[in-house]
Amino acid sequence: MVGIKYEDFLDTSYEPVDDELVCRFRIQPASDMTVEDAASRVASESSNGTWAELQVDGEVRDLSATAFDIDVEETDAAGGDPAEIAVAYPDALFEPGNMAQVLSCIAGNIMGMKAVDRIRLVDCTWPEPLATSFAGPLFGSSVREEFFDAGDRPILATVPKPKVGLTTDQHVQVGYDAWTGGLDLLKDDENLTDQSFNPFQERLTESFAARDRAQEETGEPKSYLINVTADANTMLDRVDDVAAAGGEYVMVDVITTGWAAVQSVRERCERHGMAIHAHRAMHAAFDRLPEHGVSMRVLAQIARLCGVDQIHTGTADLGKLENEDTYGINEWLAGDLHGLNDVLPTASGGLHPGLMPELLDRLGTNLCIQAGGGVHGHPDGTHAGAKAFRAAVEAAAEGVPLEERARDHPDLETAIEMWGTETPR
Ligand SMILES: O=C(O)[C@@](O)(COP(=O)(O)O)[C@H](O)[C@H](O)COP(=O)(O)O
């Protein structure tokens, strides 16, 4: 039998081994706590320790995490200085392929410990055994070639606005106008699911009928990010319904449904060869305060492991919503992760044609770009708004100044006159 107590979870000479998950936390120790004491408690409470000294078998001891790196940020603030710490977690602590269990360790009780005034899970380094125990994306950015002839340009999506309240007929008409105006994707808003004013089954059937007409008319492949968000069983039924209707995608509000449900949807989508568009509504409840919570970088990592193909990552501060490090997150989503597919970032929120050159300059073209107000707010309506959006992105991707392209593109000219290159507030 061996005793384990908080101090045993701190060892700054420790070198993590290859199959260990390494998490970096930003902590603000409580005023009566040294950073070492706080770090040992983070490692203990997020693995197999607790406040009382325990007598355990050796094997149990082996499941203990180790805080092995402490980087204090000197400040003149009262109380302890904040610090970034690194904790290594043994592979055997985790159930392979179970994201909810992993998060109950690394983002569980520690988020509420009195030993720290604030704690933020900032970044993770995922080892091969744990990472490859997850499905990962089925397509990732290859959706651009698999489903569309987009070539070098980003794929373009629009959400009918107002976000809820349109009838199914109105929704479908907006979709048809957007698709025939040159957009690749119609997208449901995060809070549109199966409400009486626009029921899911009718919306599904009639939208895909309109999609087929639009493909006929334009000769271009079109698709629909239909929101299947609901309880897990209902979501799986809706995935099957979308497959039966000939859909290529489903959209899921991944934060509000939870990662366990996302993993089940991923499994069902594989059966049908379908892609998952992840909306991150509620992410800011986790990531907005820089000193506390879970960073969007880590949320994006979790989404990739759980198998989404596209996820919203922000507009590099060009749009209406706060963004955290869009560039860094997009880079990680495109990077190697033990052979798992990449994820296509989605830029959305306050975007309009005038912002496209700067957006592509900052984030490149390996993107899905969504504009709702930036299309349906066009004075000449959705079809004109869609044409302006497509023209702006094509010009930006070709390096042609918008003003020049607008000379022979009146809808684009109108959009630029209307919104200029301003970021909406
Ligand atoms: O409801 C909205 O606000 C949007 O539909 C954008 O509409 P607009 O194009 O009309 O702004 C998206 O949900 C946000 O972009 C989500 O934020 P993020 O992409 O940051 O997750």
Ligand SMILES: [Mg+2]
């Ligand atoms: Mg929305």
